[in-house]
Structures are given as structure tokens and as C-alpha cells.
Amino acid sequence: MIREKRTVGSTIFNIINIGFFILFTLICIFPFYYMFINTISDNYLAATGKILLIPKGIHLKNYAEIFSLPGLGQAAFISISRTIIGTLLTLIGSAFLGYAYSRKEYWMRKFWYRFVIISLYFNAGIIPWFIMMKNLGMINNFWAYILPTVVSGFYVILFKTYVESLPASLEESAQIDGAGYMVRFSKIILPLSAPILATIAVFASVAQWNSFMDTLFLIRSSKLFTLQFLLYQYLNQVNVIAEALKTSTHPSVNPFELTPISIRMTISIVVVLPIMLVYPFLQRFFIKGILLGAVKG
Template sequence: MKKNRIKASFSEQVLQVFIYCVLIGLCLMIILPCINIVALSFNDGKDAAKGGIYFWTRKFTWANYKEVFQDGSIMKAYVITISRTVIGTLASLLVTSFAAYSLKEKELPGRKIITILITFTMLFSGGMIPTYIQYNKLGLVDSFWVYVVPGLVSVTYLLMMRTFFETIPDSLEESAKLDGCGYFRTFGTIIIPLSKPVIAVIGLYTAVNHWNDWFSGAFYMRSSNLWPVQTVLQQMLSKAMASREVTTVSQAIAQNANTVTSDSLKMAAVVVTTVPILCVYPFIQKYFAQGAMIGAVKE
């Protein structure tokens, strides 16, 4: 059977073409700079300084990446970064989900007041110096746990998860309670299995925040042994830009002075720090679109 299709008017067709053009333009604005960075990272630094390199290399070389990885501190920093990302994300999801489920329950005494107090922290903070003093008194300064403990709960993610929990029908929890389930069993057997989209999205956001954080290592660590990879590369690039010379993590600049520049080194560093976290996205893509819309529509 031939299906009857509603023919779009001329104005609707023009609007549709305009929308497609805008979306294609936005995609190109995001993709093309990334391709340019990758091309520069694989190009000879001295040759790249001449300009004219956009989306492919002119003089291919691995020298930029060799300079980034030649110092063992980078590998140590990767261990710290991966450890804080995994531990911090799992701990944050655990604490945030418990708190969100508690705030969702109407039986919680003072639920509205607690929610207001939690939301208040989104608007005001103590500042950098009081925060440092507090971390120091808690023994977190120059400790691995300064990467994990302060970021256990994000108010934004907490409210997002609570909003999702509120969309789960109360009848499911009531049925579980009639079967003799307590709060913990209901949380583990009913709430969590139905909350995979929000858990995946918040987990991705939290992991990206941990992976990209260089501030904590630079300001709360006295020893460079506990620096994450972002802090190591940030320090390296700061020295490179300050000296305006070729540099590496270990400052061994003599061997490759003709091929590596600070700009080419920066491009390689960007690729090294970005690609690993991008590999996580395909595994949670099916949950991302649904979970990202949480809170956008409220019935």
C-alpha cells in the first residue's frame, strides 16, 4: 500500500534546510579545530611554525609524543589520574544516589529545609583560602584523598538524580514494601536498576571533571609525586610558554631542538589528555540522550 505523506509547505522546507545548515555548521566548528590539533601534534614542530597546516600533516613525526612520554612522571601521573577518576566517580555515585534517594522520600523529617540548605551552597562558597585552610585541618592537603573527598557530592547532580527518582512510580516502592523490603533493599532492587540513564550521565560528567582537573594537584599538593597528568602537563606547558623555547617534562631539550617546539608539544599534550576520556563515551551513549534530558520536563 502506498502511504500518504503530508507535503511540507515551501516555508517549512526552507526552515528545514536552514536548520540542517546550522547543525552542519556547528558540527564543523567543533570537528575542524580538533582535526587541526591532531594534525599539528603529528607534524614536525619547526615545520609547523611556518604555518599552513590545517587538516593534515606536512612533515609527519612522532617526536612530539616521544617528548611527552619520555619522562616517567607522565606514567606515574596517569596512574594517579586513572585512580582518582575511578575511585572518585564510584564513590560520588554511591554517596549522591543515597542522598538523592533520601531527599526523594517524603517520610524524611525536614526534607524541604534540608533541600533548601543544600541548594544554598550552589550560590555561596567560602572562597579559596578558607577552603585550603579547611582541607589542611582535615589532613587532605598533600594527600590523594583531596581528589576524592571534596567532590563526593555535587548539588547539581544530586538534584538531577533526585528529580529522576521522583519519576519512578510510587506503586513500585509500595509493592516492594508489602513484600517486606526495607529502604536499602528497595533502593538496590527497584531504584538503581531503573536509574541507569541518570547514573550513566552523572557518572560520565563526574569522570570528566576528575580527568580534566589540574587545579587540585597544583594548589593542594606539595609533592609532585601525587600530581595528576593534567597538572603535570599544565606545569610543563606553563614552563614552555614562559621560556618560549623547546621543552619537555624533564626539561631535556637538547636532543630534539630542531623538531619539537612548545606549540607542537602543546598540541600533543592536548591529544594525550583528551583521547582516553573520549573512549568512555561509546559505552554509555545509549543512556546519554535520555539521561541528559532529566529535569527538562516536569509533569
């Protein structure tokens, strides 16, 4: 085993480097930690700014009250459904089109690929988009969340670039054995594309989970409201909700505990936490996919 000879300068640099990134990590984590400890602490102390590092008067009534808000269960179901279905269809659509653009024999490949790239820089705007969605029957339609995201130019470029980094001999050997495009795509390309697929899955799932503008413009029925849109409405009515919960006849509610600040922070945690729990499982694929997908354009 060869040991690297460390100089005093390199040791000092490593200490400073590690210390900097530890500090940077703490700075990134602290806002989420601060919100969380305020949601489980005494609401009066949180409202007066007396909760900084350590929670005081710990309780979970804020979460119990937020989850008891009307329509929250249905909205969570819609958000989870659109995230799962939308991410899966985005993976299929973007991967298939990205693979097609990586084939040199594709008809007018360069023209269509440049057409995809142009779409990243220009869009028609909200009004033409709304008119088009209305003409397609997407008003008050669950598929308004899914169909517009099936193919994304950015994901297509990522997948195409990754496929082109794979050894061409893998496909050539399968082609000699008589394998067609679909067989090569499903049996060779997809199994080798786990890193870039995980990268696209992270991007697509976060976009689906956080989106609420499509609900704002296209959805009228409360049964199709997403969790983000419903909680956005509650955030705008936080003072009204606080008063309503204070006057609740529920026996576990203390009239003096609920405040607009506690409700606002609890809602923020409810929205952010689920997608934060997904990221660590895909992180190693995400980093590898980004690096390999950015080698060439």
C-alpha cells in the same frame, strides 16, 4: 505506512536546518582536528602556520617525546585512579542522598534539601577551604581528590528529581512485600536509574579528569601529581622542554623538529583525548538523563 506530505517551504527549511547543524558540527570539531594534524605534521611547517587542513611530513615523534617526559606514567596513573574511584563514590553518595531526599517521610526533608540547594550558590572561598582541608589531614593525601566530591548538591538534585519521576507504585508494591529502604534502593531504584547515573558519571568523570586546582593547593609530593597538573607545569615551561628535547641524545630525535608550539599542542591532545573517547559511549544515556532529570525540581 503514512507518508508525510512535504511542501516546498518545509523542504527548504530542512535543507537549511541540516546544513546549519553540519556547519556548526564542523566548526566545533575543527579546533581539535587542527591541533591533531599539527602534532603529527612537520614541526617547522606547523610553527610557521603552513598546516591548515592536510597534515604534511607525518610523524609521531612529538607523542613519543611527550610520553618520555619524567613522571608522566605515575601522573597518568593518579589521574585515572582519581577519575575511576572519585566517579564511583560520587555516584554512590549522590544517588543515596538524592533517594533519601525523595522520601516524604525523611526527617526535616525540606529543610535539608534547601540546605543542599543553598550550597550551590554560596561557598566559603579558597582560604577557609584550604584551612579546613589542612585540619582534616588532606595535605599530601590522595583522598583529597576523592572525599570532597563524594556528595555534590547538583548531582543530588538531579537524582532526586529523576527518582520522583518514577512510578510510585513500583516502590509501594515492594514495600507491601516487606522490602526495606536499602532493598528498594538497590533492587528497584538503581536499575531504573541508568540514564541519570550515566549523566552524573559524565559530569563527575570530566570534573575529576580536568581538575588540577586541588593538586596546586594541597599536594606537595610529585608522586601524587595528576596528569593535568604535570602537563600544566610542562606548558608553563614549554620553551625549556623544547630546548631540553632538542639536545637529547636519543637517536630518534631530530634537533630541528621540536618546537614549543608542537609540544603545546601535543600536550593539549594528550589531556583532552581520553575524556573525549569516553563521552560517545554515555551520550545516549546522558541526553535522556538530562531531559528526565529536568522535568521538575
